[in-house]
Amino acid sequence: MWNPEVYLAYADHRGRPFYDLTSRVAATDPRRVVDLGCGPGNLTQTLATRWPGATIEAWDSSPEMVAAARERGVAAGVGDVREWTPLPDTDIVISNATLQWVPEHRELIVRWATELAPGAWVAFQVPGNFDAPSHRAVRDLAAQPRWAELLQDFPFRSAEVVESPQDYAGLLRDAGCTTDAWETTYVHELTGEHPVLDWIHGTALRPVRSALGDAQWEQFREELAPLLAEAYPQRSDGTTFFPFRRIFVVAQVGQRR
Template sequence: MTVQTGGMWNPDVYLAFADQRGRPFYDLLARVNADAPRRVTDLGCGPGNLTATLAARWPNAVIEAWDSSPEMVAAAQERGLDARVGDVRDWSPAPDTDVVVSNATLQWIPDHSALLVRWAQQLAAGSWIAIQVPGNFDAPSHRAVRELARRERWAEPLRDFPFREGQVDGPAGYAGLLTDAGCAVDAWETTYIHELTGENPVLDWITGTALRPVRSRLSDPEWDEFRAELIPLLDESYPRRSDGRTFFPFRRIFVVAQVR
């Protein structure tokens, strides 16, 4: 597995757990009952492996894909997708947009509640909004990262470390938000127990996502040092079983809304 450099998204790192990262996407889309949408937009498409399944489900729809990472967009384009580099906050639906999907993206945007309301106002009646965000910001893995980032050694390089609690709402909060915006809402949460293997599997998992803000602020030697200091903290919270497996609970929040 290639380790990402700088603050860039590395598709290879992200896809290392493609099967397990993909399951919430399918659970989310299973609740979208659009029969023949004209345009389906995936905001935060990543490397496009999941976006491609939208074309398979709705072969007559125009599939639109956005991501802020040029590396991810390039990977999606290699899959034949019409993907473009863009900030989700700048996106507005085309008149024929019937389904908007955002999977594990909006947690990076502090004001994403306002985006959801705006989309609900801009989309035509009958359109669908489907989002999934991690709800694990208080998980032991993230608490360990925050604890390490606050230590004196890292106080200066990580002084603007953004990974804080409370970046997402709960299912009831999103349900209320989008109900007030004029939608019929189905919201829920699920905790997946991921079965991981390898020497440092939880570290490998969060390296592809949660540790990106840390990586972008550290030099290569600092990055190696930070990861080395993080390993024992993760091992304490996620001990490896005698059979070599590590169980990694991961809470996720789902919202499917149809504009009335």
């Protein structure tokens, strides 16, 4: 289960990559804009403001997130991005911080590029921080004997969850697209007693939470908190710097040969 309230705790920080991504999509009058992995819909809403003449289509695999999006007036549906196919009038496909959850997403983005009409856009952003101290701490703790059997299906076992910007650019260039790929490391200034733990609670730790009972979950959090505090020490002014690398790709489908 996804918890929209937990996810939105850092809405401003999480929203900035979405705006940086969509600002590079140069479409002026798209007919249909699709948000795959729309989450609670707070960012999807902005697409209707950016392109008021477009039909906005939104998908998410979480019923809880879809319910939150619908409360905001977003016409979202429950669905797996792997099963989505574009309608003929689809001009823009956006996926923000979703494809890292899909092991076969490399093949998926190539399929989208071949199914979309020439001139259509594919834009996605994925975290590139799977080798960061936060994720290493979770992996190391999950590998301890007392947790290993319970967490054997933890999905982020290595740093190779996503590709580099140049590898994604190569995949889409080979699929006939022009590409714009880059990476950015945001330095988030967080506050609170356990700010990094609170941040990853709503995302990376979700599979851990779903695999553990309440008492086990509290114990795991208690063991993880000092590891994260050591990796991300609090400054004397009460803030904690949390560097977060993200990978961006914007591609436009070319003419078929």
